[in-house]
Amino acid sequence: xxxNASHSSPATTNQRRHLQDRAxxxxxxxxxxxxxxxxxxxxxxxxWNGFYMFKExxxxxxxxxxxxxxxxxxxxxxxxxxxxxxxMLVTIAAMVLxxxxxxxxxxxxxxxxxxxMRGFVRPLIELLAGIxxxxxxxxxxxxxxxxxxxxxxLPNGFTALNGAILLAIMALPSIVTVAEDAIRAVPRSYRExxxxxGSNKWTTLIRVTLPAAGSGIIAAGVLGVGRAVGETMTVxxxxxxxxxxxxxxxxxxxxxxxxxxxxxxxxxFGTTHYYxxxxxxxxxxxxxxxxNLTAEYLAAxxxxxx
Numbered sequence: 001x002x003x004n005a006s007h008s009s010p011a012t013t014n015q016r017r018h019l020q021d022r023a024x025x026x027x028x029x030x031x032x033x034x035x036x037x038x039x040x041x042x043x044x045x046x047x048w049n050g051f052y053m054f055k056e057x058x059x060x061x062x063x064x065x066x067x068x069x070x071x072x073x074x075x076x077x078x079x080x081x082x083x084x085x086x087x088m089l090v091t092i093a094a095m096v097l098x099x100x101x102x103x104x105x106x107x108x109x110x111x112x113x114x115x116x117m118r119g120f121v122r123p124l125i126e127l128l129a130g131i132x133x134x135x136x137x138x139x140x141x142x143x144x145x146x147x148x149x150x151x152x153x154l155p156n157g158f159t160a161l162n163g164a165i166l167l168a169i170m171a172l173p174s175i176v177t178v179a180e181d182a183i184r185a186v187p188r189s190y191r192e193x194x195x196x197x198g199s200n201k202w203t204t205l206i207r208v209t210l211p212a213a214g215s216g217i218i219a220a221g222v223l224g225v226g227r228a229v230g231e232t233m234t235v236x237x238x239x240x241x242x243x244x245x246x247x248x249x250x251x252x253x254x255x256x257x258x259x260x261x262x263x264x265x266x267x268x269f270g271t272t273h274y275y276x277x278x279x280x281x282x283x284x285x286x287x288x289x290x291x292n293l294t295a296e297y298l299a300a301x302x303x304x305x306x
Contacts, residue, residue: 128170
């Protein structure tokens with residue numbers, strides 16, 4: 001009888017573990033499915049409400065006109081061309097500033113810095129992620145904006161460059177954290193093989209470690225772009241909100257997110273103006289989706305090469 005109990009106990013334990021593993025897999029699948037359903041629901045909501053606007057406004061006018069005056073009584077205009085250009089200008093300029101600096105900081109922290117220096121610098125970088133966007137926007141108004149106006153002899157500092165600098169600061173923690181983890185994940189054998197061939201630390205970093213971490217570095221860039229393109233309060237406060245196509249970084253711009261934030265609270269429900277804001281949101285969603293798909297393709301290509 002004792003033998004029967006001892007023989008049945010492992011089987012019962014294995015069955016329990018099997019049930020636990022199966023329940024955990026189902027839980028993970030349910031969480032993944034829920035996230036996809038939520039994302040699809042948001043996209044459907046934006047598309048469904050934005051579709052009503054195109055009953056009154058042509059697709060050509062909406063995307064290729066830069067005239068935005070939905071509150072006009074006689075001839076309202078719904079062109080978002082200037083907003084799209086402004087959004088892309090600020091985002092690209094922010095990434096030009098943040099991405100190289102973020103990768104350089106990540107490489108320094110993972111490959112060069114001493115443990116003491118790493119323990120001091122990394123918390124400071126991560127602390128930037130906790131600064132509220134309204135505080136960053138306020139800094140842009142009272143510090144960065146006046147500095148740009150004085151340096152470049154501008155009438156005011158509320159320009160695309162002001163917003164780009166602030167967005168670069170906000171995107172930096174995400175880029176550094178993800179890129180550093182990707183660089184640390186490169187197998188040590190890669191570095192040792194490079195050293196065995198006579199390479200020094202800097203050659204190994206540039207020609208071996210960073211290319212091997214390419215997929216993670218691209219993911220860091222995607223997170224940085226997502227942080228920049230979706231930011232609202234900072235660009236609303238610091239870029240001037242001018243409804244025109246900018247000629248340079250020294251012009252005032254209005255981004256798509258800023259337009260939605262400014263006008264959604266006061267627009268009458270069910271009007272063409274109301275639905276046009278959903279169309280702007282859908283456009284921004286599709287732009288972000290296309291960029292993420294492109295980045296995922298590039299990351300997969302890097303993984304195959306490495």
